[in-house]
Amino acid sequence: MKLLLTIFISIALNLNSFCQISEGGQPYSFSHQNITSINQTTIAAPSQRKIQSKITNDKSSYCVGVILPCYLNPSNSGTWISHLDGSRSWLLKINSPNAIGLTLSYKYFNIPQGGELFLYNENKTHTIGKFSSSRNIQNPITHTQIIEGETTIIEYHEPANSIGKLKLEIESVGYIFRGFEDYLSPFKNTNLISRADPCQVDVACSPENIGWSEQIDAVVHFSFPDQGFIYVCSSSLINNTDQDCKPYILTAWHCGEHTANQNLSGYTWYWNYQKTTCQPNSNSSNPSKGNETMINGTVKSSSGSGSLNNPPSGQQVAGSDFTLIELGTNIPTSYNPYYAGWDRGVTLKTSGVTIHHPSGSAKKISTYTSNLSSITYNGGAFNGHWEVYWSSTTNGHGVTEGGSSGAPLFDQNKRIVGQLSGGASFCTNPNNSDDYGKLYTSWSSNGSSSGAKLQPWLDPSGSNAITMDGTYAPCSGPLTCGATASSNNVNAGNSIDFSGSSSNSLNTWSWNFDVNGNGGVSPSTSNVQNPSGITFNSSGTYDVLLTVSSSGSTCSSSLTLTINSNTGILDNDETLSIFPNPNNGSFTIDFSNFNLINEVISIHDHLGRTVKTFHVGNSSELKNKIELNNFKSGIYFIKSKQINLINNKIIILDN
Numbered sequence: 331m332k333l334l335l336t337i338f339i340s341i342a343l344n345l346n347s348f349c350q351i352s353e354g355g356q357p358y359s360f361s362h363q364n365i366t367s368i369n370q371t372t373i374a375a376p377s378q379r380k381i382q383s384k385i386t387n388d389k390s391s392y393c394v395g396v397i398l399p400c401y402l403n404p405s406n407s408g409t410w411i412s413h414l415d416g417s418r419s420w421l422l423k424i425n426s427p428n429a430i431g432l433t434l435s436y437k438y439f440n441i442p443q444g445g446e447l448f449l450y451n452e453n454k455t456h457t458i459g460k461f462s463s464s465r466n467i468q469n470p471i472t473h474t475q476i477i478e479g480e481t482t483i484i485e486y487h488e489p490a491n492s493i494g495k496l497k498l499e500i501e502s503v504g505y506i507f508r509g510f511e512d513y514l515s516p517f518k519n520t521n522l523i524s525r526a527d528p529c530q531v532d533v534a535c536s537p538e539n540i541g542w543s544e545q546i547d548a549v550v551h552f553s554f555p556d557q558g559f560i561y562v563c564s565s566s567l568i569n570n571t572d573q574d575c576k577p578y579i580l581t582a583w584h585c586g587e588h589t590a591n592q593n594l595s596g597y598t599w600y601w602n603y604q605k606t607t608c609q610p611n612s613n614s615s616n617p618s619k620g621n622e623t624m625i626n627g628t629v630k631s632s633s634g635s636g637s638l639n640n641p642p643s644g645q646q647v648a649g650s651d652f653t654l655i656e657l658g659t660n661i662p663t664s665y666n667p668y669y670a671g672w673d674r675g676v677t678l679k680t681s682g683v684t685i686h687h688p689s690g691s692a693k694k695i696s697t698y699t700s701n702l703s704s705i706t707y708n709g710g711a712f713n714g715h716w717e718v719y720w721s722s723t724t725n726g727h728g729v730t731e732g733g734s735s736g737a738p739l740f741d742q743n744k745r746i747v748g749q750l751s752g753g754a755s756f757c758t759n760p761n762n763s764d765d766y767g768k769l770y771t772s773w774s775s776n777g778s779s780s781g782a783k784l785q786p787w788l789d790p791s792g793s794n795a796i797t798m799d800g801t802y803a804p805c806s807g808p809l810t811c812g813a814t815a816s817s818n819n820v821n822a823g824n825s826i827d828f829s830g831s832s833s834n835s836l837n838t839w840s841w842n843f844d845v846n847g848n849g850g851v852s853p854s855t856s857n858v859q860n861p862s863g864i865t866f867n868s869s870g871t872y873d874v875l876l877t878v879s880s881s882g883s884t885c886s887s888s889l890t891l892t893i894n895s896n897t898g899i900l901d902n903d904e905t906l907s908i909f910p911n912p913n914n915g916s917f918t919i920d921f922s923n924f925n926l927i928n929e930v931i932s933i934h935d936h937l938g939r940t941v942k943t944f945h946v947g948n949s950s951e952l953k954n955k956i957e958l959n960n961f962k963s964g965i966y967f968i969k970s971k972q973i974n975l976i977n978n979k980i981i982i983l984d985n
Contacts, residue, residue, distance in 0.1 A: 434503060436474075651710055894909060
């Protein structure tokens with residue numbers, strides 16, 4: 331079974347230039363040689379018996395570290411050094427024997443203006459920082475990512491005007507003993523080294539990775555704390571119908587047992603932790619030392635907030651075993667994040683892959699080529715899981731392991747259809763099956779509240795989309811659309827041209843020119859972007875609706891048309907046409923039967939006051955659209971100096 335539970339503290343590494351969305355630079359001591367000695371604080375390593383017991387007896391979780399409480403601050407630990415320019419530095423060396431890496435958690439972390447804090451290992455091959463006062467409010471630091479080796483040095487430098495203002499206290503050290511061997515140089519504790527089993531397939535391997543590069547970029551490794559230990563799981567970025575790059579991460583509920591609105595302090599997320607070359611059947615370390623990390627997050631929804639088998643007993647799962655997490659800040663585009671698409675339907679899933687971090691190692695890919703089937707898994711929702719059998723491929727027979735939990739399952743259309751709950755496949759039993767919580771069930775079947783569904787978060791626009799394609803950042807944002815008409819007011823029998831617009835480039839267009847069912851429209855529908863020559867043969871008010879679909883999202887835009895009867899009030903002269911008449915202040919005067927050139931036409935109210943004038947300059951201006959929308963209802967008169975026959979033409983307004 332590939333289950334995982336929770337914890338507190340964190341991790342993350344990048345050799346040479348590290349990133350926990352820090353600000354770069356280098357510690358003061360790297361360019362000033364007057365710092366010679368640093369007091370060391372030794373944190374006793376956890377007993378081998380405690381580690382082995384956890385590994386042996388807790389098979390449902392993949393434990394990688396132990397949390398060691400401490401109480402360290404600038405007042406009781408480390409070394410203060412004053413410099414000639416009036417500034418000073420505080421350095422603390424923390425050692426925990428035989429660790430492959432250390433991570434720190436803080437009770438207080440407040441850097442004064444001008445202060446700079448870095449962390450690095452003893453041989454200075456691994457540095458993170460700087461962290462400055464900007465992090466006090468924006469993305470406050472609760473923990474820092476993993477530093478390679480058994481020794482971590484904290485270096486803080488402050489200018490003269492900030493002396494004594496630092497507030498920093500370390501409340502625990504995370505002792506990492508496995509799970510990051512591809513990330514770290516495992517020079518200690520080799521008896522505990524446990525990379526992924528040799529049948530696993532690196533995502534750098536071809537042909538297994540062909541066509542899956544985007545989905546590979548969507549998968550995120552993460553660590554989390556629980557009850558004094560540190561664990562790891564797999565997860566994926568997932569798109570939503572607004573396509574706004576909302577930093578949503580999908581994983582398994584049992585990777586932390588979360589409930590909605592829970593603050594995930596102590597979590598660390600790792601992008602691009604994967605090998606650069608294919609190494610089948612090999613445990614050698616050649617990863618791309620993924621340097622892109624983020625911390626913390628908030629649970630938006632989970633099956634553990636629903637009513638299906640909640641709470642579960644023993645190692646059972648709740649419902650479809652999902653958790654949706656939103657990170658606290660947007661993901662930098664430099665991380666190359668891919669927001670994976672999804673399919674919440676029940677259509678046949680015939681082939682695909684899972685992409686995961688087995689045993690906390692560099693990213694792997696496992697392939698299936700047979701139909702998925704429904705199964706009820708480990709006390710969860712009835713038929714709420716997909717059962718999958720893995721296939722042998724060119725470079726191995728990918729399966730899953732502890733640490734793979736929460737990994738996305740992609741179908742033949744490269745969309746997420748579920749996340750890993752558990753199963754029985756291992757390299758020693760590659761033909762056993764694994765089970766993934768269905769996106770179909772997670773959508774709205776775990777409970778009635780928004781905290782138990784994926785629907786409100788992945789479909790905020792209420793499009794009711796069944797599928798959604800993925801996208802890289804920058805995202806397109808919500809789908810928007812618009813509809814326009816060549817005229818909104820014509821006489822019956824006339825034609826109108828329409829135009830559609832959309833914020834996306836690939837669209838499906840659907841026009842309905844007679845939403846109210848008045849009849850007399852030819853044609854009544856269209857599936858082209860810009861339909862022309864739509865004829866309205868009957869008078870009345872017509873509602874027109876344009877629906878645009880794009881990448882699983884939909885957008886609607888509407889118009890209202892007035893179609894007039896082809897009659898008007900003809901006062902004294904039946905050769906002059908005014909339509910519509912009566913009208914709402916918008917009408918057309920047709921002088922086509924008169925030889926009017928360079929004539930000035932005026933319109934007057936019943937008191938004889940001129941309210942509008944216009945010029946008929948040539949034959950193209952014999953039809954004039956008049957707008958009197960802002961005038962009071964009443965009777966108005968048309969006058970012409972040139973032709974008396976149209977004097978006193980009556981216009982009736984119903985405004």
